[in-house]
Amino acid sequence: MNLSNKKILVTGADGFIGSHLVEELVRRGHDVRAFVLYNSFNSWGWLDCAEPEILKSLDVFSGDIRDPHGVKQAMKGCDVVLHLAALIAIPYSYHSPDTYVDTNVKGTLNVVQAARELGVQKVVHTSTSEVYGTARFVPITEEHPLQGQSPYSASKIGADQMAMSFYSSFNTPVSIARPFNTYGPRQSARAIIPTVITQIANGQRSLKLGALHPTRDFNYVKDTVRGFISVAESDHSVGEVINLGSNYEVSIGDTVEMIAEVMDATVEIVTDQIRLRPDKSEVERLWAENSKAKALIGWSPEFAGKEGLRKGLAETVAWFRRPENLKAYKANIYNI
Structure with a gap:
């Protein structure tokens, strides 16, 4: 069409x-x-x-x-x-x-x-x-x-x-x-990538996160x-x-490490129990x-593989780091 x-x-x-x-x-x-x-x-x-x-x-x-x-x-x-x-x-x-x-x-x-x-x-x-x-x-x-x-x-x-x-x-x-x-830019902080970016961008180095072992695409x-x-x-x-x-396929933990590298930050991760899904509700593995x-x-991703992910994360970080964008997010609280 x-x-x-x-x-x-x-x-x-x-x-x-x-x-x-x-x-x-x-x-x-x-x-x-x-x-x-x-x-x-x-x-x-x-x-x-x-x-x-x-x-x-x-x-x-x-x-x-x-x-x-x-x-x-x-x-x-x-x-x-x-x-x-x-x-x-x-x-x-x-x-x-x-x-x-x-x-x-x-x-x-x-x-x-x-x-x-x-x-x-x-x-x-x-x-x-x-x-x-x-x-x-x-x-x-x-x-x-x-x-x-x-x-x-x-x-x-x-x-x-x-x-x-x-x-x-x-x-x-x-x-x-x-x-x-x-x-990408504008995503809600309920999702893992904006959660990590906004915490680091606001100066936090002890990140409150949920499970790190599940994999995502x-x-x-x-x-x-x-x-x-x-x-x-x-x-x-x-x-x-x-x-x-x-x-x-990449784990949440490895994704967090990549974001920290892109943002030139050294971080530690603290498990926040409220961010954990119930055991049987957690989706452990996704790979498309x-x-x-x-x-x-006729569609294929332009931001494919590890380097594609890194490139996309860099663009996303750049957007979140702008003060006018970052102020729209409440990085100090858990956004359900």
Whole structure:
């Protein structure tokens, strides 16, 4: 699908990945409507920090993904929907699981139902590598079993199945993009990389962290954004689940060491019990097989391997070190 002359709706446009995706789409000359969460501050989240040239090109819709009427109104006149709106923090899903069902499952139902009724040409639904749980085999292909090891991952499994059910039942043109651990500028400090960076940048050298032994497949946000656009553009992606990962496995502990090297800091790590997941809920190992993405949509990561991770971390550190960015984070407390 050629996205030129298409109206593109991005839900979750105010968030970490969503704001980067909106900016890239606008830079490419596309017509974008940004769906942001309504609030009385009239804040557009991270889009408030976008360049003026990007902001003046945007059509912004404030609403709530949980409301089917607002979702349908936002989608009117749109040809393509990139659905990123979701609750994503795993610790908060232990705290308030009901909100994850409403936002992730029902929100996705609202999107695909409206897409069906309005005749939208393409829906790209956002999954997560967390749906795989601890790897039973590596690298993890799209055929890996799904395991709900947290309320968050269970809600995303439900959302994925809801989206794909509309493809199977009504031939709604749905594709599922399944990004592995995306990182980069603007990411919430609930995630490990911003947690480490913000603590070091604020002068701390005794870092409060959770488990260090689990492994992850980190994906720089620029690669993730290109992946979403490639899924949207590809006619071969309809009815498919596609991993977006770097195919490079690294432990949390080794990642912390690499961040400290990039920031030229000597650190010690203190285990903070509140940051540990319950034993059976911890995802011990993630490592993406990305050959399907290469074959089907022509996507491969530019920030691949150890050196790609180091390059992405350097760009991320540079962004967080700017005082105007760092002040937005509360590095002295645990952000669930």
